[in-house]
Structure formats: structure tokens, C-alpha cells
Amino acid sequence: MPETEQAQELQQIDDVLDSDYKAGFVTDIEADTFLPGLSEQTVRDISRIKGEPEFLLEWRLKAYRHWLTLETPKWAHVHYPEIDYQSISYYSSPKQNKDGPKSLDEVDPELLRTYEKLGVPLDERARLAGVAVDAVFDSVSVANTFQDKLAEDGILFMPFSKAVHQHPELIKKYLGSVVPYRDNFYAALNSAVFSDGSFVYIPKGTRCPMELSTYFRINAANTGQFERTLIIADDDAYVSYLEGCTAPMRDENQLHAAVVELVAHDRAEIKYSTVQNWYPGDKNGVGGIFNFVTKRAACRGESSKVSWTQVETGSAITWKYPSIILQGDNSVGEFYSIAVTNNMQQADTGTKMIHLGKNTSSTIIAKGISAGRSQNSYRGLVRIGANAENARNHTECDSLLMGDQCGAHTFPYIEVKNPTAQIEHEASTSKISEDQLFYCKQRGLDVEDAVSMIVNGFCKQVMRQLPMEFAVEAQNLLGLSLEGSVG
Amino acid sequence: MPKSKRLTELATPFASVVVELEQETSFVKELRGNALAQFNSYGLPAKKEEDWKYTSLWGFSQQQFSHQAIPHTVSQAQTEQLALLKQAYRVVIVDGVFSNELSQIDNLPTGLTVSSLAEGLASVQSHLGGQINIEKAGFNALNTMLMNDGVVITVAKGINIEQPIELLVINSGATENLATHLRNVIVLEENSQVTVIEHYVGLSDIQYLTNVVTEVVLAKSAELTHYKLQQESENAFHIATLAASQAAHSQWKTNSISLGAKLARNDVHTQLLGEQAHVVMDGLYLLNNKQHSDFHTRIDHAVPNTTSEELFKGVIDDKGHGVFNGKVIVHKDAQKTDSNQQNHNLLLSRNCEIDSKPELEIYADDVKCAHGSTVGQMNEDHLFFLRTRGLDEVSARNLLTYAFAVEVLERIPAGDIRKALSAVVEQRLPQGGQ
Numbered sequence: 049m050p051e052t053e054q055a056q057e058l059q060q061i062d063d064v065l066d067s068d069y070k071a072g073f074v075t076d077i078e079a080d081t082f083l084p085g086l087s088e089q090t091v092r093d094i095s096r097i098k099g100e101p102e103f104l105l106e107w108r109l110k111a112y113r114h115w116l117t118l119e120t121p122k123w124a125h126v127h128y129p130e131i132d133y134q135s136i137s138y139y140s141s142p143k144q145n146k147d148g149p150k151s152l153d154e155v156d157p158e159l160l161r162t163y164e165k166l167g168v169p170l171d172e173r174a175r176l177a178g179v180a181v182d183a184v185f186d187s188v189s190v191a192n193t194f195q196d197k198l199a200e201d202g203i204l205f206m207p208f209s210k211a212v213h214q215h216p217e218l219i220k221k222y223l224g225s226v227v228p229y230r231d232n233f234y235a236a237l238n239s240a241v242f243s244d245g246s247f248v249y250i251p252k253g254t255r256c257p258m259e260l261s262t263y264f265r266i267n268a269a270n271t272g273q274f275e276r277t278l279i280i281a282d283d284d285a286y287v288s289y290l291e292g293c294t295a296p297m298r299d300e301n302q303l304h305a306a307v308v309e310l311v312a313h314d315r316a317e318i319k320y321s322t323v324q325n326w327y328p329g330d331k332n333g334v335g336g337i338f339n340f341v342t343k344r345a346a347c348r349g350e351s352s353k354v355s356w357t358q359v360e361t362g363s364a365i366t367w368k369y370p371s372i373i374l375q376g377d378n379s380v381g382e383f384y385s386i387a388v389t390n391n392m393q394q395a396d397t398g399t400k401m402i403h404l405g406k407n408t409s410s411t412i413i414a415k416g417i418s419a420g421r422s423q424n425s426y427r428g429l430v431r432i433g434a435n436a437e438n439a440r441n442h443t444e445c446d447s448l449l450m451g452d453q454c455g456a457h458t459f460p461y462i463e464v465k466n467p468t469a470q471i472e473h474e475a476s477t478s479k480i481s482e483d484q485l486f487y488c489k490q491r492g493l494d495v496e497d498a499v500s501m502i503v504n505g506f507c508k509q510v511m512r513q514l515p516m517e518f519a520v521e522a523q524n525l526l527g528l529s530l531e532g533s534v535g
Numbered sequence: 536m537p538k539s540k541r542l543t544e545l546a547t548p549f550a551s552v553v554v555e556l557e558q559e560t561s562f563v564k565e566l567r568g569n570a571l572a573q574f575n576s577y578g579l580p581a582k583k584e585e586d587w588k589y590t591s592l593w594g595f596s597q598q599q600f601s602h603q604a605i606p607h608t609v610s611q612a613q614t615e616q617l618a619l620l621k622q623a624y625r626v627v628i629v630d631g632v633f634s635n636e637l638s639q640i641d642n643l644p645t646g647l648t649v650s651s652l653a654e655g656l657a658s659v660q661s662h663l664g665g666q667i668n669i670e671k672a673g674f675n676a677l678n679t680m681l682m683n684d685g686v687v688i689t690v691a692k693g694i695n696i697e698q699p700i701e702l703l704v705i706n707s708g709a710t711e712n713l714a715t716h717l718r719n720v721i722v723l724e725e726n727s728q729v730t731v732i733e734h735y736v737g738l739s740d741i742q743y744l745t746n747v748v749t750e751v752v753l754a755k756s757a758e759l760t761h762y763k764l765q766q767e768s769e770n771a772f773h774i775a776t777l778a779a780s781q782a783a784h785s786q787w788k789t790n791s792i793s794l795g796a797k798l799a800r801n802d803v804h805t806q807l808l809g810e811q812a813h814v815v816m817d818g819l820y821l822l823n824n825k826q827h828s829d830f831h832t833r834i835d836h837a838v839p840n841t842t843s844e845e846l847f848k849g850v851i852d853d854k855g856h857g858v859f860n861g862k863v864i865v866h867k868d869a870q871k872t873d874s875n876q877q878n879h880n881l882l883l884s885r886n887c888e889i890d891s892k893p894e895l896e897i898y899a900d901d902v903k904c905a906h907g908s909t910v911g912q913m914n915e916d917h918l919f920f921l922r923t924r925g926l927d928e929v930s931a932r933n934l935l936t937y938a939f940a941v942e943v944l945e946r947i948p949a950g951d952i953r954k955a956l957s958a959v960v961e962q963r964l965p966q967g968g969q
Contacts, residue, residue: 150848449901449902450900457897459894461892464890465887470906474905476905477904478901478903
């Protein structure tokens with residue numbers, strides 16, 4: 049198809065699409081993009097462009113060869129057309145000065161405006177908000193803030209590709225140590241073609257003085273985004289990491305297969321919060337992001353703690369199970385989740401808590417809200433190994449149904465091999481009661497506000513786990529996502 | 536899905552067995568033919584199938600089963616002793632064959648028929664195979680292919696049968712590795728009521744297979760109270776499907792108590808097809824040694840205004856392995872469904888294992904559904920309290936274990952059946968009845 053015709057068609061589709069999606073814009077900058085297709089050569093090219101050391105290329109190739117032997121997983125409660133992995137472009141980087149930007153002034157102004165629209169506090173506001181942003185724009189990180197400030201404490205917070213050059217020993221030691229490339233179909237794919245991501249290392253006894261945050265954006269159309277994040281908290285370290293996502297509107301399904309690895313050593317604590325509001329597709333399920341993410345944390349050290357908090361409102365399909373391996377004695381795992389699906393969205397999300405160490409405990413609070421014709425599933429695993437003495441788990445998953453066309457499902461797996469374990473799982477499903485609505489209306493609230501209030505109350509347990517900056521955004525998001533689903 | 540090679544090989548000896556009932560109709564012949572085709576293409580379930588994730592048929596696949604029973608010597612006096620209830624219509628099946636001499640069904644009240652599968656089939660033929668799925672369900676297909684006997688119970692419209700019916704299924708131990716494939720059909724017409732107890736007993740410690748399918752059809756406002764007591768020999772394989780369909784206002788109360796067998800797999804399923812249909816699905820599994828028990832339950836809320844209650848409890852000791860998979864499905868438009876499912880497990884030893892998976896699939900919005908699952912050990916404080924009251928360690932543990940299990944028994948209406956089942960459970964407690 050000639051380029052102009054294609055552009056025209058895309059334009060037409062864009063016009064038709066719902067205008068509700070506030071982050072739906074495409075930044076018009078020149079991108080250095082690979083032709084679609086995936087082969088061993090693609091993997092080599094990615095590695096070459098990024099000037100990676102030999103060990104990383106080898107690792108990518110091993111992952112690629114393993115990926116070839118795998119089949120797409122079919123067990124999740126989601127339906128979507130087969131993905132053609134040859135029609136995806138595996139690398140895209142914004143055009144930049146050869147030397148790379150040294151300060152914000154050198155950064156492409158078009159790019160900065162994009163962040164502004166998204167509300168990324170990249171310039172002065174960043175300092176006021178106390179947030180350091182390693183903004184990933186498509187595949188190459190373009191700017192880092194507060195590097196110096198963090199460096200004073202010995203904290204490493206940088207794009208993954210930079211870390212590969214500056215700290216290859218850390219990458220070599222930790223990459224794939226939590227999510228091996230053999231883990232699953234999408235993890236293998238990511239390991240082979242990952243473009244960039246964030247790398248964080250908190251040295252011994254250090255408390256990271258600010259919330260670290262990264263914005264991932266999928267920008268160039270048709271470019272799958274394969275992020276790789278690695279966070280290491282050494283003994284007695286603490287870090288809180290925020291991840292927020294928006295993506296511009298496009299009618300073709302875009303694949304996102306990220307991998308996040310967290311490692312917590314003795315007495316370290318990592319708090320990882322996500323707000324995900326990628327384009328969910330329009331009312332008829334056209335377009336939207338396929339979000340197939342592997343997130344896993346290892347509580348390696350004794351008394352370490354990892355906490356996942358997520359607010360999932362976007363994506364056409366979400367397939368995501370942030371997990372925690374509780375290896376160290378007395379380690380603690382937490383999972384707080386809100387998953388909202390509307391229109392034709394499908395979400396299959398939950399967590400895995402693998403108890404291996406003694407006196408380990410985990411808490412799972414999952415809130416699912418389904419509206420429209422969406423399908424929302426909680427799928428979780430709690431496994432108590434034979435040597436995990438006195439393990440403790442408490443799971444609550446509640447679903448709220450809005451509309452008679454949607455579905456809410458719960459698939460919890462509980463596997464216990466140690467008699468000293470105490471496991472509780474409870475789940476409930478209900479709709480917003482007429483009585484609650486009536487009461488709110490009687491007090492003068494209109495239906496939308498009443499629903500919003502009830503939903504926020506339903507989600508409160510999870511909301512209060514979010515850092516301040518996110519909590520406000522997340523509450524607005526909930527309201528936005530459910531607009532028009534009641535009444 | 537590619538089936539596992541060894542399980543396909545296993546299928547061959549079964550596939551060569553030929554079974555025919557007396558005066559078998561073409562309808563039944565056709566059922567068998569379809570089942571054979573299904574069985575040949577899917578074989579027995581492999582562990583990678585989600586429904587068999589925690590139950591391995593490896594040990595089972597190593598056996599050569601016999602379909603030829605050697606004559607047994609079970610006497611009337613023995614059945615008297617084995618029976619759970621003294622006051623009941625009693626149907627006795629020994630080594631897979633309906634026994635007229637041992638059964639006590641001579642003076643049945645009007646409206647109640649109890650007969651062998653071959654005899655009773657004509658009256659319930661339209662329901663045969665209607666409650667179960669034979670596609671990709673190896674044991675159901677196998678049962679349909681090879682069903683050789685069983686019991687047919689029908690209750691006519693408006694009849695209320697006071698006295699319970701006990702179906703006593705005995706393995707005499709005369710034949711090594713005997714495989715029996717029983718098919719029971721229970722049909723209740725409108726407004727009728729009856730109580731049925733399925734009771735499986737093994738008299739020896741030999742290995743054998745009981746593969747049973749019980750189909751239940753409840754017409755409008757019918758009420759079936761159903762118990763299943765499984766006391767197979769410690770080396771037996773017990774594979775059972777219990778499947779019902781319920782019309783409007785019908786009530787099914789079923790309680791499965793699983794005590795015996797080396798490997799027991801129970802699939803309990805009901806479809807609530809009419810408004811105001813109600814089901815109570817309970818179960819209790821007590822496991823020790825290397826016993827493996829797997830309960831898969833499924834409740835389909837297909838229409839609005841149906842309700843279900845489910846409670847399964849497990850006490851697992853030694854190297855026992857318990858599996859519970861409960862599925863509640865609320866279909867589209869099944870508004871006002873009210874469903875509650877609970878699974879609680881007590882682990883008593885270092886080497887036992889429990890895998891619990893309570894599932895909810897909901898496609899309607901105006902519903903109230905909840906489920907809960909717990910796994911735990913004996914509460915040390917409770918134990919301490921009893922010790923301070925002068926109980927020795929063993930008695931105290933026994934008492935607490937019984938207290939845990941008794942919740943399931945207490946849901947049975949007070950009377951002879953509850954008393955008899957409680958006594959059986961007490962005997963089977965880890966430290967023995969005291």
C-alpha cells in the first residue's frame with residue numbers, strides 16, 4: 049500500500065475512534081525503525097546497534113532459539129487473534145544527536161512536549177515533585193534526571209542499555225536470575241529482543257531518598273515494545289519505584305511483552321507501583337494494546353520484603369502475574385491490585401506467591417471491576433514448599449460487576465506441602481447494590497458520582513498502598529475508565 | 536492436545552473388551568459405539584490436562600485389569616453387617632453384578648421402582664448418558680463403553696418415599712485386579728421425594744477398579760437426598776462421576792464421604808436448569824497412608840434465581856494427598872444467583888499435600904457469589920486448652936480433628952443416617968475412635 053494511502057486510512061480510523069482516551073496522540077518525530085520481521089539476524093542487529101558485550105548477545109541468541117521451540121500459551125481466559133511475530137518491527141529509536149543529549153535543552157523539543165501532555169514532571173516540576181524520571185520513549189532512553197543526586201548515595205538509576213556498558217558485572221550477575229529466558233513464551237521473546245528499560249541498584253544500607261519513576265510509552269505505530277527492568281536492593285536497602293504507562297491511539301493491536309525482575313537481599317525492601325492505562329481499544333474492541341508481562345521478584349535475603357501495587361485500567365488484553373518468590377526466611381510478599389475492564393477489554397491477572405523460606409508471609413488483595421462486555425479474571429497461585437515452616441498467606445479477591453454483559457472469574461490455585469502453613473482465601477462477587485445507590489442519590493449525588501464513590505470505596509484497601517502522586521491519578525483513572533458504564 | 540503415549544497404550548486392553556446387556560437396545564449399542572470412538576481418540580486423561588493437574592494416573596496405567604469375575608462367597612449375613620442402615624430398601628451389587636438374592640427390594644411401595652440396569656433401562660433410556668460428557672472425558676467414555684450393570688431407581692409423580700434406599704456395592708476380593716463399570720440412574724418425577732445412599736465397600740486389601748457413573752434427573756419440585764460413603768479397599772482405584780440435572784424448584788442434597796481407596800477421583804456436577812432449583816453439595820475426605828483423593832465439583836447456574844451451597848472439608852495425614860477443585864459457573868442471564876462454596880483443609884503430618892482450587896466463572900451481574908478456601912493445622916491454643924482440662928495429647932488431637940470434620944456431618948438432618956455416618960467417620964479418625 050502506498051504510504052499516503054496508508055496514512056490516510058490511519059487518519060480516518062483515528063477520526064472514528066473515541067475521543068475519551070486523553071493520552072491518545074502520536075508524536076511526529078523521525079524514528080529509526082527496523083523493518084518488520086524477526087530472525088536471528090534481527091537479534092544480532094539489535095545487539096550490534098546497542099554495542100552490547102558478547103555475553104549479552106549470546107544470551108539473547110539462546111533466548112531466541114529457545115523461543116522458537118515454544119508455543120503460544122493458551123490457558124488464560126482471554127481470546128484474541130493469533131499474533132504474527134513477523135509483522136512486528138523490533139527496534140525503534142527516536143532520531144538523536146550522535147553524542148546524545150547532555151541536558152534537557154538538547155532533547156528534541158517535540159519529545160518534551162509529549163511528556164508535558166502526559167504530565168511527566170521532567171523539568172523543574174520534577175524537582176518540586178521530588179521525582180526522578182528515567183523516561184523511556186519507545187526504545188531508547190532520552191533523558192535522565194537527578195542522576196547526580198542519586199549518584200551521591202551510590203544509587204544507580206539508568207537506562208538498561210547504559211547499565212550494560214557501565215556495570216556489566218551487575219547485569220551479568222542478575223539478568224535472568226529471577227525470570228530466566230526459559231520461563232515462558234513472552235519472557236523468551238523479550239529476552240531475545242528487549243530494547244531498553246530501567247536499571248536500579250540500591251547499595252547496602254541505603255534508603256533511596258525519592259520515589260523513582262519511569263514512563264513507558266509506545267509511540268511509533270506497529271512497534272512492539274519489549275522493556276526489561278531490573279531492580280536490585282542490596283542488604284538493608286529501600287526503594288520505591290513507580291511505573292506509569294500511556295500509549296497513543298492506534299487501531300492495530302500492539303504487542304507489549306515486558307519483563308521486570310526485582311531482587312531483594314537481606315532486610316531490603318522494594319515497593320513497586322504501577323498505573324497502567326494503555327489504550328484499551330474502542331467500544332467494539334478494535335485496537336488496543338496486548339499487554340503480556342512477566343513480573344517477578346525474588347526475596348533472596350532474610351526478612352526482605354517486596355510489595356507490588358498495580359492499578360490496571362488499560363490494554364485490550366492484560367496477561368500479567370506479578371509474582372514473589374519468598375526464598376529468605378521471614379521474608380514478606382504483598383500484592384495489591386485493582387483491575388478495571390470496560391467495553392471489550394479482557395484481563396487475566398493475579399499473582400503467584402511461592403513460599404520457600406521459613407516464617408514467610410504473603411498478602412494478596414485483588415479487586416476486579418468489570419463493566420461493559422469485558423471479561424475480568426483473577427488467577428493466582430499460593431504455593432507452600434515442604435520446607436517453608438510457618439508460612440502464612442491471606443488472600444482476598446473481590447469482584448464488582450457493572451452491567452449484565454460482562455464476566456468476572458476467579459481461578460485461585462492453592463498448593464500446600466507443609467502442615468504448619470496457614471492459608472486463607474476468600475473471594476466474593478457482587479454488583480453495586482440498589483440500596484447503596486439509592487442512598488447516595490437520596491443525598492443529592494447523581495448516579496455517576498455515586499458509582500464513582502462506591503467504586504473508590506471498594507478499591508480503598510489497594511488505593512492507600514499507592515504513593516501519593518499515583519493515588520490521585522489512579523482515582524481519576526478509575527472514574528474515567530468506568531464513564532458511561534452505569535445508568 | 537496430543538495424548539500421552541503410555542496412556543494410549545493402556546487404552547488398548549480396555550478397548551478390546553466387549554460388554555452387552557440382556558436385550559440391549561440399538562440406542563445403547565449406539566452410545567457404546569460413540570463412547571468407544573471417543574475413548575480411542577482421547578484415551579485416558581494425562582496429567583497435563585488441567586482437570587488432572589494434581590492427579591497422576593501413572594500407577595493406574597501400569598495395571599492390567601480383568602473383566603472376568605471369579606464367583607464370590609458374600610453371604611446375606613455379611614451384607615447385613617456391612618450395610619450402613621438396618622431400616623432401608625437395600626440393593627446389593629457384588630463384584631460388579633446386581634444380586635437379586637442379597638438385595639431386599641421385594642415389598643416396594645407404589646410409585647417406587649428399583650431394578651438392575653438391564654431390567655430398568657427401558658423406563659429411563661431417554662435419560663441415559665444425558666447428564667455426562669464423554670468427549671475428552673476418558674473415564675466417562677470408558678464407563679459408557681463397558682457399563683455392565685448398576686441400579687435404576689425411579690420415583691413416580693407426587694410420591695414421597697420415607698424409607699431410604701441403600702445401594703451397597705461390594706468388592707468381595709475374589710478377583711485380583713477386577714474392573715467394574717457401573718451405571719446408576721436415578722429419576723425423580725414431579726414432586727417426588729426419596730433418600731438414596733451409595734455405599735462402596737471393599738472386603739480385602741487387593742487392587743481393583745470401581746468406575747462408576749451415577750446419573751440423577753430431578754423433575755419439577757422433586758427432592759433427592761443423596762449420600763455417598765466410599766470405603767473401598769486401601770489398594771483400590773475408585774473413579775466416580777455423579778451428575779445431575781435439576782428442573783425448577785427441585786432440591787438436591789448430596790454429601791460424599793470419601794474414606795477408602797488408594798486413588799479416589801470424584802466428579803460431582805449439577806446443572807440448575809429451572810428457576811428456584813437448589814443444590815447442597817457437601818463432602819468430606821479423610822486421608823492417610825499414601826491415599827490420594829481428588830474431588831472435582833461443578834455447579835452450573837443456567838437460569839435466574841437458583842441457589843447453591845457447597846462445603847468440602849479434608850483431613851490429611853501421613854503421605855496423603857488431597858485435591859479439591861470446585862467450579863461455580865453463573866451463565867449469562869442467570870441473575871439473582873446465590874452461591875457459596877467453602878473448602879477447608881486440616882493438615883496433620885509433615886508429608887501430606889493439599890491442592891485447592893475454588894473457581895468462580897460469572898457471566899451475569901446481579902449475583903451473590905462467594906467462595907473461601909483455607910489450609911491449616913491444629914490450633915496449638917485449642918490443644919493446650921484441652922490439655923489443661925486433663926485430656927491426653929492423643930484424645931485432645933482426636934477431639935479437635937473430629938470437631939473439624941463434624942461440620943460436614945452436622946449438615947445432615949438428625950436421624951439414623953447422621954448417626955451411622957458419624958460413627959463411621961469417628962472410627963476412621965487418625966488416632967482411631969476412642
